[in-house]
Amino acid sequence: MSRRTTGEPDEIEQALRRGRTYTHDADRAATAAAQRLTRRIAEEALADVSYAPVDSPFGTLLLAATKRGLVRVAFPEENVDTTLQRLALRISPRIVQAPGPLEQMRRELDEYFDGRRRQFELALDWTLVGPFARRVLGVTSEIPYGGVLSYAEVAAEAGSPRGSRAAGNALGSNPIPIVVPCHRVLRSGGALGGYGGGLDRKRFLLELEGAL
Amino acid sequence: MTVSASGLPPFQRFLDAERDVVWRFLVSAVGSAEAEDCFQETFIAALRAYPRLRPGSNVRAWVLTIAHRKALDAHRARARRALPLADPEVAHDGGSSPSAQEQALLHDTPLWDAVIQLPTRQRSAVVLRYVADLPHRDIATAIGCSEEAARRSLHEGLTKLRKVVAV
Numbered sequence: 001m002s003r004r005t006t007g008e009p010d011e012i013e014q015a016l017r018r019g020r021t022y023t024h025d026a027d028r029a030a031t032a033a034a035q036r037l038t039r040r041i042a043e044e045a046l047a048d049v050s051y052a053p054v055d056s057p058f059g060t061l062l063l064a065a066t067k068r069g070l071v072r073v074a075f076p077e078e079n080v081d082t083t084l085q086r087l088a089l090r091i092s093p094r095i096v097q098a099p100g101p102l103e104q105m106r107r108e109l110d111e112y113f114d115g116r117r118r119q120f121e122l123a124l125d126w127t128l129v130g131p132f133a134r135r136v137l138g139v140t141s142e143i144p145y146g147g148v149l150s151y152a153e154v155a156a157e158a159g160s161p162r163g164s165r166a167a168g169n170a171l172g173s174n175p176i177p178i179v180v181p182c183h184r185v186l187r188s189g190g191a192l193g194g195y196g197g198g199l200d201r202k203r204f205l206l207e208l209e210g211a212l
Numbered sequence: 213m214t215v216s217a218s219g220l221p222p223f224q225r226f227l228d229a230e231r232d233v234v235w236r237f238l239v240s241a242v243g244s245a246e247a248e249d250c251f252q253e254t255f256i257a258a259l260r261a262y263p264r265l266r267p268g269s270n271v272r273a274w275v276l277t278i279a280h281r282k283a284l285d286a287h288r289a290r291a292r293r294a295l296p297l298a299d300p301e302v303a304h305d306g307g308s309s310p311s312a313q314e315q316a317l318l319h320d321t322p323l324w325d326a327v328i329q330l331p332t333r334q335r336s337a338v339v340l341r342y343v344a345d346l347p348h349r350d351i352a353t354a355i356g357c358s359e360e361a362a363r364r365s366l367h368e369g370l371t372k373l374r375k376v377v378a379v
Binding site: 010012013015016017026027029030031033034036037038040041046047049051081084085087088089092093094095096097 | 219220221222223224225227228231232234235236239244247248251252255256259260262263323327338341342343370373374377
């Protein structure tokens with residue numbers, strides 16, 4: 001059935017396609033409406049994950065939080081879409097960009113990078129972390145500002161004395177770096193070892209804390 | 213944007229991709245004064261239902277279905293408000309009577325005034341076709357009818373507009 005709904009060049013159809021005369025700024029109005037929407041979604045806690053870009057000495061970090069707490073800190077070189085897509089798969093696709101829920105986290109990170117904060121008071125969400133990594137990162141969270149442990153020591157405290165390589169892997173895939181201080185874990189001889197965000201950043205953080 | 217089998221995109225990406233078309237649909241269907249509320253209601257409803265979307269869904273037709281329903285609610289609410297306006301007691305209630313600006317926007321041009329006066333299904337068909345640029349199949353999905361019925365509604369809507377408006 002292909003009954004034509006139109007005749008020849010039709011002025012009505014052309015006028016309809018041009019849109020209303022006052023909609024020339026429609027896309028800007030839509031952007032503003034979408035921003036009011038995401039603010040409302042954050043205020044009424046309708047999203048499962050909120051995220052926001054946050055400035056840092058490393059460049060723009062991406063912070064993501066659930067209702068339980070901070071769930072992800074991504075370094076600037078990590079692809080934002082990939083990070084968000086993984087959060088959608090692992091946690092929920094109800095993800096919106098809204099700075100409100102990340103405000104305390106942004107402030108604490110600022111203070112930390114300024115040297116005015118030695119301990120984070122943020123609630124954390126460990127959803128992205130498996131059981132073994134949870135133990136390793138739990139031990140890591142207890143290392144005080146300015147202190148360091150070796151991979152072997154962390155593995156032993158996590159209940160797996162011969163698992164320093166596995167502990168290294170767990171630290172390397174820490175979804176909440178900086179706040180969960182995996183940079184405070186070094187090789188037994190004092191060499192830096194590895195770091196998901198790059199060794200320069202590990203050195204920067206350890207110097208900031210006075211551990212190097 | 214279609215939904216891949218590997219999962220739904222983050223809601224923010226869906227909002228980024230669909231907000232302009234939904235906004236234009238609503239401005240045309242209910243006028244810009246009411247578009248804001250309908251827009252909020254549409255995407256709040258979409259957010260609630262979002263995780264239940266099936267892979268392979270046409271998300272644009274899906275969200276315009278919701279927008280179509282919200283526009284319908286707005287028209288019903290306006291029809292209800294129109295009655296008490298005859299009552300002088302209620303006419304003093306500034307909140308329920310349209311502002312001068314709103315009137316101006318609603319009666320922007322004879323054509324769009326006529327679009328808003330169309331019966332719901334014809335109005336949505338016309339706006340989905342020419343403002344949201346949807347194919348007939350997706351118009352049918354959005355207003356919940358057969359493709360043939362969607363074509364017929366569109367045809368009837370255009371016929372009425374041609375009678376009412378000399379562009």
